Amino acid sequence: MTRAEQRRRNRRWRRGATAALGLAVCLAAAPFGHAVDGARSEAPRAKSPGTGAGWTSRDAAAYWTAERMAAAAPAGPDAQGSALTARSAPAAGGRAATARHFDGIPSVGVLFSVDGDARAHHCTASVVHSPHGNLILTAGHCNPGSRAAFVPQYRSGATSQPYGVWAIDDTFAYPGRGTTGDGADLDFAFATVASDDDGRRIEDVTGGNTLTPTPGYGNDVTVIGYPNVRNDPEDRAVRCATRTARLTGTRELRMSCGGFYGGTSGSPWLADYDEQSHTGRVIGLIGGLNGGGPKGPDNDRTSYSPYFGTKILSLYARATQG
Numbered sequence: 490m491t492r493a494e495q496r497r498r499n500r501r502w503r504r505g506a507t508a509a510l511g512l513a514v515c516l517a518a519a520p521f522g523h524a525v526d527g528a529r530s531e532a533p534r535a536k537s538p539g540t541g542a543g544w545t546s547r548d549a550a551a552y553w554t555a556e557r558m559a560a561a562a563p564a565g566p567d568a569q570g571s572a573l574t575a576r577s578a579p580a581a582g583g584r585a586a587t588a589r590h591f592d593g594i595p596s597v598g599v600l601f602s603v604d605g606d607a608r609a610h611h612c613t614a615s616v617v618h619s620p621h622g623n624l625i626l627t628a629g630h631c632n633p634g635s636r637a638a639f640v641p642q643y644r645s646g647a648t649s650q651p652y653g654v655w656a657i658d659d660t661f662a663y664p665g666r667g668t669t670g671d672g673a674d675l676d677f678a679f680a681t682v683a684s685d686d687d688g689r690r691i692e693d694v695t696g697g698n699t700l701t702p703t704p705g706y707g708n709d710v711t712v713i714g715y716p717n718v719r720n721d722p723e724d725r726a727v728r729c730a731t732r733t734a735r736l737t738g739t740r741e742l743r744m745s746c747g748g749f750y751g752g753t754s755g756s757p758w759l760a761d762y763d764e765q766s767h768t769g770r771v772i773g774l775i776g777g778l779n780g781g782g783p784k785g786p787d788n789d790r791t792s793y794s795p796y797f798g799t800k801i802l803s804l805y806a807r808a809t810q811g
Contacts (some may be wrong), residue, residue, distance in 0.1 A: 545656050547686055548636075587790075588712075588748030593726035594767035595652050595695035597713045597757060598641035602633045613714040614639055614680070615757040615771060617700050619809045622692035623684070625657075626700070627755030628776030629666035629676040633657060639682055641695045643715060645724035652695050656683040661808040663800070668780045674740055674795050676776040679808035698757060700805055701770040703797040706735035706742055708772060712792070714749055714756025720789075721750055733758065733773070733794075740796050741777045747790040754781050758794055772797055 599610035612631035617624045625639055641652040662678035665671070682691045711730050718724040729746035736743040742758075749756065754776055759769030773794030775781040782788045795801075 545683055548656060587746050588727040588729040590723055590725045591728055593642040593644075593715075594713060595642045596698055596768055597715075597726070598639055598652075599643045599715045599752075600627065600631060600633045600657075600755070601638045601640060601654075602636065610640070610643065610715060610717060611752060613753055613755040613757075613775070615713075615755070615774075616641065616692055616695050616697040617679070617771060617805075618692065618697035619805075621681075621809065622690035622697070623681050624697075624805075624808060625680050625682055625691070626757065626771065626774065627678055627680065628774060628781065629662045629678045630668055630776065630780055631678065631755050633660070633680070637680075639680070639691075641691070643726070645718070653685060655685065655691055657681070658683045661804055663804065668776075668778065673776075673778045675800060676780075676795050677774060677797075677801055677804070679804060681808065696766060696768050698759060698768050698771040700801070701760070701772050701797070702802065703742065703772045703794075704760075706733060706796075708733045708742075708758075708760055710744065710758040710760055710772065711762040711769065712744065712746065712749070712756055712758050712775070714753030714775060716748070716750040717752030720752060721748075727753075730762075736778065736793055739778060739793075742773050742794040742796060743791060744794075745791050747787075749775060749782070749792050750789045753792070756792075 596616040598614060600612045600614050601610050612627055612633070614625045614627035614631070617626045627633075637657040639655045639657055640650050641655070642650075644650060657680045659681045660678060661680070663675040666675040666678070667673055668676060684690055685694075709730070709732055711728060713726060713728045715726055721727075727748050729748065731744045731746045733742045733744045735741075744758070756775040757771045758773035758775075760772050762769035773796075775792045775794060777793040777795045779793070781794070782792050
């Protein structure tokens with residue numbers, strides 16, 4: 490990258506950062522921050538064991554071949570509740586989902602992990618604009634394991650993925666995150682992604698969404714995610730344009746749209762989604778109470794999100810240091 494290109498990139502980042510901080514100040518009198526009352530004041534850094542220099546994007550691509558992706562099958566409940574507990578699959582004879590399948594977008598993809606039982610893609614993540622161009626966002630309960638990969642715009646059965654396979658080399662989350670109580674309001678996490686063999690950063694390849702404090706409980710959003718193959722045999726991305734509201738009795742958001750089965754934890758809620766750039770402002774994600782939805786039958790029809798306030802901005806600042 491030339492110095493002129495770097496200066497232009499830095500100017501774009503400063504403008505985006507200034508706008509985000511300005512919005513945070515403007516929202517100080519709104520319900521902003523309710524989702525993070527009672528949480529730790531610091532944004533601790535939690536690194537997944539075994540990641541880093543010993544796990545590269547070349548390693549991730551070599552392990553997650555087309556054959557291995559095709560052969561992978563969930564070996565237990567998927568991550569749509571706390572720590573790989575599932576939202577229920579569609580009941581036999583159940584009503585049709587309202588989300589529609591489509592080919593996906595470059596800035597949203599799936600998480601694969603080598604470790605434990607998470608052998609198939611088990612959560613959704615999205616690229617977030619950052620100074621170093623290497624950041625993704627997902628639900629806090631989507632711990633991908635010590636050797637994890639992010640596959641943007643994942644294509645089931647493809648001989649090669651359209652935007653490659655990228656190694657996750659560091660993760661950032663609150664130790665107090667969870668799917669019940671106050672911990673549910675902290676159910677978000679960032680991860681840094683290693684450059685590819687050509688030295689490219691993921692945001693330069695896929696583009697990125699802009700992290701934005703949640704501007705109130707009522708918002709028009711486009712939600713994009715990847716149900717896993719056990720819950721959705723098509724194994725494709727789904728999307729839904731819908732309206733958010735407050736989840737009664739909580740500091741979280743809710744949205745109604747069917748088809749967001751297990752595997753969609755971490756799916757970004759995009760305001761002002763642009764069909765040309767395939768990006769928007771990420772103001773929420775599927776996560777929070779119960780891992781992002783109600784318990785019981787037809788729980789794919791309602792999804793929850795933590796309220797993005799000062800805590801996620803603090804965690805973002807920590808994740809983008811260095």
